[in-house]
Every structure is written in C-alpha cells, then in structure tokens.
Amino acid sequence: MDVLDLSRWQFGITTVYHFLFVPLTIGLSVLVASLQTAWYRTGKPGYLRLTHFWGKLFLINFAMGVVTGIVQEFQFGMNWSAYSRFVGDVFGAPLAMEGLIAFFMESTFLGLWIFGWDRLPRRVHLATIWLASIGTVISAYFILAANSWMQHPVGYRLNPVSGRAELTDIGAVLTNSTTLVTFPHVIFGAFATAAAFMAGISVWQIARDRDAAIFRTSARLAMSVGLVAALGVAVSGHVQAQIMTEQQPMKMAAAEALWEDETSAGFSLFAIGDVENGRNSVNVQVPNGLSLLATNSLDGAVEGINDVQKRYEATYGPGDxxxxxxxxxxxxxxxxxxxxxxxxxxxxxxxxxxxxxFPGGPWFTRIALLGIGLPFLANSLGWIFTEMGRQPWTVFGVMRTAAAVSPGANVPEVALTLVGFTLVYAVLAAVEIRLLIKFTRLGPDPESGTETVPAAPALSY
Structure with missing residues (x-):
C-alpha cells in the first residue's frame, strides 16, 4: 500500500468508528428528554427512574463520541493537509460553526443537566436536556453541511492566483440541496438507532423480570419511535436517491451495477458483474424499479457506468x-x-x-438484543456507500482524492498511526461495552419515594 491507501484506510476506520456513537447520542438525547418531560408532566416516579437509567447510558456514549470526534478532525491536518489548504476556507466554515455554536451549546447545557438535579427549578432543568438535545441536532446539521459540500460543492470560487477554493456564499453552503435531503435521512437514522438500543435493553430487562412495568413503557416508546423513524428513513432516502442521481450519476449507476444508459431501468436484486468488460453476467431485477426510485417515473432514464465514464472523460480529462x-x-x-x-x-x-x-419469550429477547446492531450496520454501510461511491473525488468535480493527501506523509508514519489508532479504538470499544453492560445490569435506581435523583451519575468502575 502507498500513503494514499493507508490514509484512506485510517480515515475510513476512524470515521466508521466515530459514527457508531453519533446517531445513538442524537437519538438517545431526545428520548431521555421525552422521558423527563413525561415525569415533569405526570409526576410518576417510573418516568424519573427511566430518565436516570437511560441518562447514564446516554452520557457514556456522549463522552466516547467526543473523544473519537476530536481525532476525526485532526486528521484533516495530519493526512490530508493538501485538501485542508485547498478548501479550508470553505470546508472549515461549517465545522467552525459546529464547534462555536452547536458543541458549545450541547456541552454547556448537558453539564447543567448533569449537575443541576436538586439545584435548578424543575422546568429550568428540563429545558437544559432539551437544549442539549437540540445542540446535538444542530451539530449534525453543520457537519453534514460540510460533508455535503464535498458531495456537491456550491457557494465558492477558485482563486486563480492562490489556486485555492474560497467561500463566497455561506448561505448557499448551509442550504445546499444535498444537505437538505441528507439531514433528515441521518436524523431519522439516529432515532432508529436509539430506538433499537432502547428496545433491546428494555426487552432484556423485562425478560429478567426486573422493573418490568417501567421497562414496558420504554420498550413501547422505543418501538413506536423506531417504526416511525424507519418510515422517515425510507421516504428521505428515496428523495436523497433522486438528488444523488442528478448530482452524482456515477454513484447511482455503481449502486445498481447499471452499465449502460437505460429507460425503464430495473432495480437490481442480485448481480454478478464483469467490471473489466463493463457488463453483468447475471442480474436479477425488479422491472422498472430503478427508474421509479431515481426519477419517480416507470420509464425514466437512468445513466449507466460506461456512458457516465465517457462523459466524465470529456469533462474532466482522462482517468478512471x-x-x-x-x-x-x-x-x-x-x-x-x-x-x-x-x-x-x-x-x-x-x-x-x-x-x-409483555413482549414474547426468550426467543424474542434474543432477537431484540441482536436487533440493536441492525441500525448501526445500516448507518455504517450507508456512509461507506456515500463516501466510497464518490471516489475518485474528495470534492466532487473539483479535487481528486489522490491530490488531497499530505505531501509530507510517508508510509511508515501513516502505517504507525493507523495501527496505533486501531489499537486505541479497540481499547475504547472494550471500555464502552464494559460500562454499558455494567450499568444495564445494575438497572434503574431503587424506587425511593422521592422525586429527585443524585446530582450526577457515577460512571466509575
């Protein structure tokens, strides 16, 4: 492997790992806020115990997300300094806004929520968890705006003197059509992830016959949210696929192993492709399915890999x-x-x-626990598709990935950091899993008859 390959592996590993925590943090923050709202409105101690229980798991996950996210941003200066120099004026703007506005907001109000029990008025304390939740959503928006600019660059100009991309319209960057369709898709995916997590653990607690009544409440809440979120993911994904077909036809063509331009194109269920010769030897399809997905028309035209390759060569010059x-x-x-x-x-x-x-017997408990991983897998595969499907571009149509890598990086250095980050992340994963298992097994705090909880959950072990 050369420096480019190793840098891509490192960025891919750290990105996929970091994004395991992001959707769970976003979704759990809202679910925890909803449970505390239910306690505020009803005064029922069961809602308070659930708030405290799920709040502990949320805080563990939030802390891990912060740690891994810092590494994520440092890589732009470590392995991708050529990219940072070229587009830093544009790409850095939404990331700076995320740090100065969203992260400051979520961390500040989350601190007030943790240490504000018994110190803040109930309504004010409830507002802190909602503001922290809103902060996580805003944070996601700014980061997705930065990523969407890489998918569909807008609001910039190329300076012929410096040879750099310069920001001309921050409004265009923040209202990028790609951002507007990606954001709801990611947020619905976050709710689906948190819902599966909450549902699986709730069903397991019910099977242990421990506080079954209150965990039935959280299980029902989670499953309802999960079902609505799945519908939201499907609808937003459909719209996103249409935007992708328009902006990055090669990505859609590769997703369907569609080699030639077609009208009334079928949706491929299973294909065996001959990439070297640009064709499929086997392709089982749903008739007209791809045209419907991509264009909302049964006879819509969809571009194929071979034809898009020819057009790109004419536009961008020779290359694969x-x-x-x-x-x-x-x-x-x-x-x-x-x-x-x-x-x-x-x-x-x-x-x-x-x-x-109550949910079914041991068979359903095992399925529900395994089901926790389904949205995590879907999220990770979605980002792998999004990022690898854009190749060979770092910024689509503007900068190729090969030109973005740091010129001073060398194979031994990148290989060392790749191994180092992977080992450190493995240790962090062990710590995360151990903490989650520990506090899940402990269950909610015993019912005390009071309406307060400790000032902050103890996360030591």
Missing part, C-alpha cells in the same frame, strides 16, 4: 472515474436490508405488546 462497483452495489443493498429488518422488528414488538401484554 468508476468507484469500486462491488462495494457500492452491496453496501447499498445491505444498508436497505438491515434498515428494513429493524423496522420489521419494531413492528413485531408492538404487535406482541398489544393490549397490555
């Missing part, structure tokens, strides 16, 4: 503009498949809990 078709094709399908399974599991759980029943 195809991503790794196999990865784009299967990551797209597995993303959809795991998301659909999560939705079916939420629906099955709600059915089993109808008319005041």
């Amino acid at each position: 503009y195809k991503p790794v078709v196999g990865i784009a094709y299967w990551s797209f399908r597995l993303m959809i498949g795991f998301g659909a399974l999560a939705a079916l599991l939420a629906l099955a759980g709600l059915w089993l809990m109808r008319r005041g029943r």
